[in-house]
Amino acid sequence: MAIEDDVTVIGGGIAGMTAALAAAREGAAVRVLSHKDSTLRSASGLVDVLGYPPRSSDDERGEGSASEESETTPDGPLADPFDAIPALPESHPYRTVGVEGVREALTLFDEVVGDRYRGGHTDRNALVPTHGGAVKPTARYPASAAEGLASDDRNALLVGFETVTDFDAPLAAAHLESAGVPFVARGATVSFPGDFRVDAKITRLADALDADERVSIEGDGYTTELPARKALAETVKPHLRGEARVGFPAILGQHETEAVRADLESELGAAVFEVPMGPPSLPGMRLEGAFLAACRDAGVRFTTGNPVVGYEEDDSGAVAAVRVERNGATIPFHADQFVLATGGLVGKGIDSDREGVEEPIFDCHVPHSGDRYDWFADDAFGDHPFARFGVETDDELRPLDAGGEPEFENVRAAGAVLGGYDFAAEKSGSGVSLATGRTAGRSAASEVTTYE
Template sequence: MKRGTRKIETQLAVIGTGIAGFAASIFARQRGLDVAQFGHSGAMAYTTGYLDLLGVHDRRVRQDPWAALDELRQDEPQHPMSGLSNASIRAAFDGFTDALGDMGIGYTKAGDRNLSGLLPNGLAKPTFSVPDTMLPGITALERGAKTLVVDFEGLQGFSAKAFEVNFRDRWPELSSARLTFPGMENRQVFPEVLARSLETRATQEALAELIRPLLKGVEYVGLPAILGMHMPDEIRARMEEAIGARLFEIPTIPPAVPGIRLRETFERSFPEMGVQLEPQLKVAEVDFRPSGATLHLHGPMEDLEVEASAVLLATGRFLSGGLKSDQDSLSETLLDLPISQPQDRDAWFRQEYLDPRGHPINRLGVEVDGRFQPVAADGAPIHERLFAAGAILAHQDWVRQRCGAGLAIATAHAATESAAAALG
């Protein structure tokens, strides 16, 4: 049977379904643009759920991300966030977290300080905005409050005992316990399965019943991030009432519920917001013309052709397939955009794996101008209607700088502003 081709039109085609792509669609809708978004699973299922802004600069952990951004502008003027004002970055965070709140996942508002986000192995890292389900854990650590952390028989990659032992010096009132998750006796269990099971009231009540006798003066209870996939704030509130203590989530190792939860929330809410979303389709080819581009996608049953007036590229780095490399060079996968890079592959890496300066390859990527338009070696835009955002951009090392979501959100905000201006 001959495959059909479905055709759609849009003002802005967003390529990529990571934080940058989803943020770009949200901002573009807030600016009144018609949006279609395409992508595939990527780094999102790996994220902790924390939204970092700038946690480390000049090899020091920073409490004040805004002061660190001021320093970044001096020290790294080419960093993608250096051309953006603190006010516009704050507006971007507010726009993103407000939209998440409307979709049913509460996040803390952009503040003046970084927070100490708890990690599964009993460490903390600087982050900026956290899911409301995780905030009480940060407060409990700050206050050194009497807290019980619980894990489950058969759960891999999260140990309440290890969490307790690693935090012991900083948090003497912390204790741990292991339970059998209701209905999941004698088997290996996965956070995603536990989260989906906790969507039901029966499981919520059964788990609360197991936790309640352990409390004995405990003020806070920490669980791995499993408080439902869809309404985590409601489930937390209900379970807090049932156990009579404050409850919080701790991120687990990837793939983890907070990232899957974000992705499923966007997938559920975007059609209502008017975004034409294809979350399981990669863009295979793009043909540019003066007034926009045609995108070609190949689904399992049919092909898709998208007429777009502008394109925003947010395809991430190697893990998500936005960049690739061979023995000689690094390239951008979809449009073959120029990547400014050393001649010699030896210059991609430093000698020492743990060199505190990081490796040069991590800062290679797509070069953009002040309007977030990819540029050629002479600095001229590759195409008047092409924009880029997120981890694919050059001159940043988001892992080392602890700025993953901040970079994605802030640059998506700026790139959609430029796209909206270009589209009049």
């Protein structure tokens, strides 16, 4: 049986959900098709706009370069990402949506997350320590990380857990010190209180803090039971040396994070913050939950668990439906408009082999050299062309063919499937996803209105 919507979004990451939410708020009937769990579950939860200028030649940059007026060196972190957008190369997605498009996308983000995030009060990037001891420039960050900003001069104790091996607190503290932060950082590794299995998932530890379960803790020659939050504070207290703030890996509850932080602060007599982690990421899961709730409140429908494997055209050459593989059959999902938000090389929204680089659903053109050796730089940390692989678009984010014409009038692209930027080097992934997702969703919804 054919299923029809006004707008179908392919991909359930932040770009896809932003596109869906933007289209639904314009009155469109929207469906999201998503094969696997959102990549937000692996993301830090930090929302970057532009942390560093792109490593591209001067002749690729736009006019009015901000580098002369910037408060940072060309290779250093950007103080104001919005000031740098007009100087980006013409091919960058931010040049398509414009500064106002980025700002409006962040306004949408702020509405979705409410008081769970900070950073909306300023255009300037915040400097947030990560679990490896690096300092990351970012535009929005969880409220749970706010007390840990690297620009704060209060001394900090970082606390790691023996079973959470991704966060080596003493090593992270040493890295922060070597980075020249304006505070003294120390690290300590402790056992998470309670009789949890050595291989317990971080979600299990977070649940224990959410529920404030009673756990066993050993004292001086005795064992007693305490609520988990108090037990954790008692475990940390012997390691404090007057630090004004204490940082934990980002596992302080899945749902009651602010209550957990408040109880720890009361017990420790110090500000408490979370350090963003790699996958699995609780801040990323919390962010995913906020977007899912906003989408569902707006009437967006989700169909998950099966891949989109192809499409059907109508007589005019527009896309009439995408086909989803389910139990050996392919099911058509019809719509007036489509948004492609399947991710880049990492998310398999862009694929490659020895024959070339392709976009696998609509077979959209992906510009690349025919010589595979041109895809890489000699330096392992150099400016690799493959990092910018993706579809090119027109001003309405419609993918372009090799001749520079729209592949389809009713398909738009958003997020990491777009080419022309290196999100990992620039620290711009979430910002591009939000800005292009919002623009693509609104544009798709406006075309539905036109056809009615």
